[in-house]
Amino acid sequence: DTAVSQTPKYLVTQMGNDKSIKCEQNLGHDTMYWYKQDSKKFLKIMFSYNNKELIINETVPNRFSPKSPDKAHLNLHINSLELGDSAVYFCASSHTAGPYGYTFGSGTRLTVV
Amino acid sequence: QQQVKQSPQSLIVQKGGISIINCAYENTAFDYFPWYQQFPGKGPALLIAIRPDVSEKKEGRFTISFNKSAKQFSLHIMDSQPGDSATYFCAASLISGGYQKVTFGTGTKLQVIP
Numbered sequence: 001d002t003a004v005s006q007t008p009k010y011l012v013t014q015m016g017n018d019k020s021i022k023c024e025q026n027l028g029h030d031t032m033y034w035y036k037q038d039s040k041k042f043l044k045i046m047f048s049y050n051n052k053e054l055i056i057n058e059t060v061p062n063r064f065s066p067k068s069p070d071k072a073h074l075n076l077h078i079n080s081l082e083l084g085d086s087a088v089y090f091c092a093s094s095h096t097a098g099p100y101g102y103t104f105g106s107g108t109r110l111t112v113v
Numbered sequence: 114q115q116q117v118k119q120s121p122q123s124l125i126v127q128k129g130g131i132s133i134i135n136c137a138y139e140n141t142a143f144d145y146f147p148w149y150q151q152f153p154g155k156g157p158a159l160l161i162a163i164r165p166d167v168s169e170k171k172e173g174r175f176t177i178s179f180n181k182s183a184k185q186f187s188l189h190i191m192d193s194q195p196g197d198s199a200t201y202f203c204a205a206s207l208i209s210g211g212y213q214k215v216t217f218g219t220g221t222k223l224q225v226i227p
Contacts, residue, residue, distance in 0.1 A: 004156075031212065041200055041220040043157070048212070055212050090156050099145030099164075099206050099213055104156030 003027050006091050006105035013081055014113055021076045021108045023091030031055075032074040033102065034066060035090040043090070049074055050096055081112045117205050119218030126225050132190040134221045136203035139184065143205035143216075148177065148188050151200045151220075160201075161188070193225045 004025045013019050025032065033056075034046040048056035049068040063079045074091060088109050092102040118137045126132045136146075147162035163170045163177045163186065170177045176189040190197055203218040 041151075041222070043202065043217045043220075045215075050212060055210075056214070092156070094213060096212060099162075099208070101147045101149075101159035101162055102157075102215065104149075104158065106154070106156050 004091055004093055004103050004105040006108050008108060009106065010109050010111075012111045012113065015081055015083060017081050018077070018079045019081060019110070020078070021089055021091075021110075023074045023076075023105060025072055025091075025093040025103070027093055027103060029093035029095055029103070030071050031094050031096045032068065032071070033092040033094075034074065034076050035092060035104075037088045037090060037107070039087070047076075083112050086110055086112045117203060117216045117218045119203050119221060121221060122219070123222045124224070126193045126223065128193065128195060128225055128227050130193050130225075132188075132193045132197065132223055132225070134188045134201050134203070134223070135185065136187065136218050137185045138205050140205070140207065141184070142207045144208070145206045146177070146179065146186050147204050147206070148175075149202040149204065149217075151202065157202055190223075193223075195225045195227055198223055198225050
C-alpha cells in the first residue's frame with residue numbers, strides 16, 4: 001500500500017492550459033502539503049492544509065489553487081500554465097502535533113511546452 | 114532567521130569512505146532536525162532525525178552530530194556505499210501557531226564511486 005500517492009506521475013502540457021494533480025494519503029495524518037522542487041532540487045513549500053483548512057499559503061501565484069475535500073486528500077489545480085511552472089511537485093503529509101517527519105509522495109513531473 | 118544553510122552542494126566519496134554533510138541554522142526556536150534522502154525520480158524520505166537536547170544520534174551507518182551552541186548539525190555516513198548515492202536534505206522545524214513549519218536546506222548530491 002502506497003502511503004502518499006500522487007497522480008499523474010508525469011504531465012506534459014501546453015502553455016495556457018489548466019491541469020490538476022491529485023494526492024491521497026492513507027497514513028491517518030491530518031496535515032498535508034504541496035512542495036515545488038525546481039531544477040536545482042530546491043524544495044519550496046507552497047501550501048499546507050490541516051483537516052481541510054488552509055494553514056500555510058506561501059507566495060504562490062493565484063493561478064495555483066489547492067483544494068482539500070477531506071483530510072486524506074489534497075489536490076492542486078493550476079490555471080493558465082506558464083513555462084516557469086515546469087518542475088516536480090511533491091505532496092507530503094504529517095501529523096500536526098509535531099515534531100514529526102514528513103512522508104512524501106513520489107512526485108509529479110510537470111513539463112509546460 | 115528561517116534559513117538553513119547546507120554544504121557542500123555536491124560530494125564525491127569512494128566506496129567505504131565517510132560522507133559528511135553540514136548544516137547551519139540561525140533560529141534557536143527550531144526544535145527538530147531531520148535529514149531526508151532523495152533518490153532520482155522519488156520523493157524525499159525521512160532518514161534520521163534529532164532533537165536539540167542530544168548531541169548525537171546513530172542509526173546503522175548514519176549518524177547525526179548536533180552542536181547546539183554553534184547552531185550546526187551534520188550527517189555522517191560511515192562505510193559509504195554506491196547505493197547511498199542520492200541527494201540529501203537537512204531540515205529544521207519548529208511549532209508555530211500550533212503547526213509544524215519546516216525549513217529545508219538546499220540539498221547535497223552525494224555520489225559514491227566504487
